[in-house]
Amino acid sequence: MQLKGKNVLITGGTRGIGKCMVEYLIEKGVTNIAVIARDKKNLKLLSEEFADVNFIRITGDVANIQVLRDAAARIEDKWGHLDILINNAGIVAAGPLEDIQDEDLYDQVAINYTAVMLLTKYCIPLLKFSEDAYILNISSGLGLIGMPFYAVYGSTKAAVRQFSDSMRRELAPFNISVTCAFPTATDTEMMQKFTGRKMDAPDYVAQRSLEGLLKKEIQVIFGGDDRLKENTLNFEAPEELDKQVAQNYEERKTASLDHKAV
Incomplete structure (x- = not known):
């Protein structure tokens, strides 16, 4: 697929992996x-750095339903359709479950998972107007294997995996691929406490x-x-994996303390 001329929506696109995705897309010719x-x-700053790109800048928290609805509405008004949706935004608050603040638990579910479902829902009609549409959901290795002290974060990312499988099969008749x-x-602000x-x-x-998205791979x-x-x-x-994890239980617990990035 040629990226040039495609309309792209990405969450969390101003830093970390998201910012790098924006840079890659622009390098490959994306201007919307x-x-x-x-x-x-x-x-x-992002729009100033890439002055030749037609940005739709949407300021807001993806946990806010109205922000997601407004994003889809603005894309429909300006572009008429969407070719690529990238659900990238995410936060983490790790540690023993009993010590995680209730608000941090709710926020992780809202941002890491609920927002992915809702934004995808609002964008499906726009993606259906594309001749060849793509969805990329960013989960985590912790969404594949449940690890202690990341019960909430890992669960939200495992849910993204399940959601991706479901939507891939549901949207297949409409030529919308899901990766x-x-x-x-990954060396981002989310992992800045793990120096070295x-x-x-x-x-x-x-x-x-x-x-992987462009090759229509199911998983990367x-x-x-x-x-x-x-x-x-x-x-x-x-x-057997339980036994392996138990061998460095205290080390894992210590490493998880104060691991919070929002």
């Missing part, structure tokens, strides 16, 4: 990009995820052979 982000200043990406630790840890570069994750799983082996073990012999 709608971006939903909470930071009005960063949205303005779900599962990044491992080996992580994927955000531009690599962005490019590989978008390449990061982490190499080790992650694939863990996935197989988790499915075929979960008790």
Whole structure:
């Protein structure tokens, strides 16, 4: 697929993986990009950095239903249809479940999952007007394997995986493909507390995820052979993986403390 001339909507497109996706799309010739982000200043800076791009700047929290409705309405008014939807925005608040603040639990569900469902719902009519439409949902490696101290975050990302499978099958008759990406630790603001840890570069994750979308891959799983082996073990012999995780339980707990990025 040629990206030039396509209309794209992305959430969380002003920093991290999302910003790298915007840069990749522009490099490949995309000039119509709608971006939903909470930071009005960063949205303005993005449009100033890429002055030749026709941005639809949507300031707001994806947890706000009206922001999502307005985004779809503005795209319909300005472009008439949508070719690519990228559900990228996400937050994390880790730690023992009993210690996670109620508000942080609700916000993770609202932003990481509910917003994905609602924005997709509002965009389906716009995607149906495209000759060849694509949806890219950004999940997480923790959406494949449940790990201690990431019960809420991992559950929301596992839900994104299930939602992606469901929508891929539901939208197949309308020539709308759905790809779900599962990044491992990525060097973004969300992981800034883990200094010195080996992580994927955000531009690599962005490019590989978008390449998967363009090839209509069902899943893009990061982490190499080790992650694939863990996935197989988790499915075929979960008790064995339980034993492995238990070996560094306290280390995992300590690492999760104060891991919060919103």
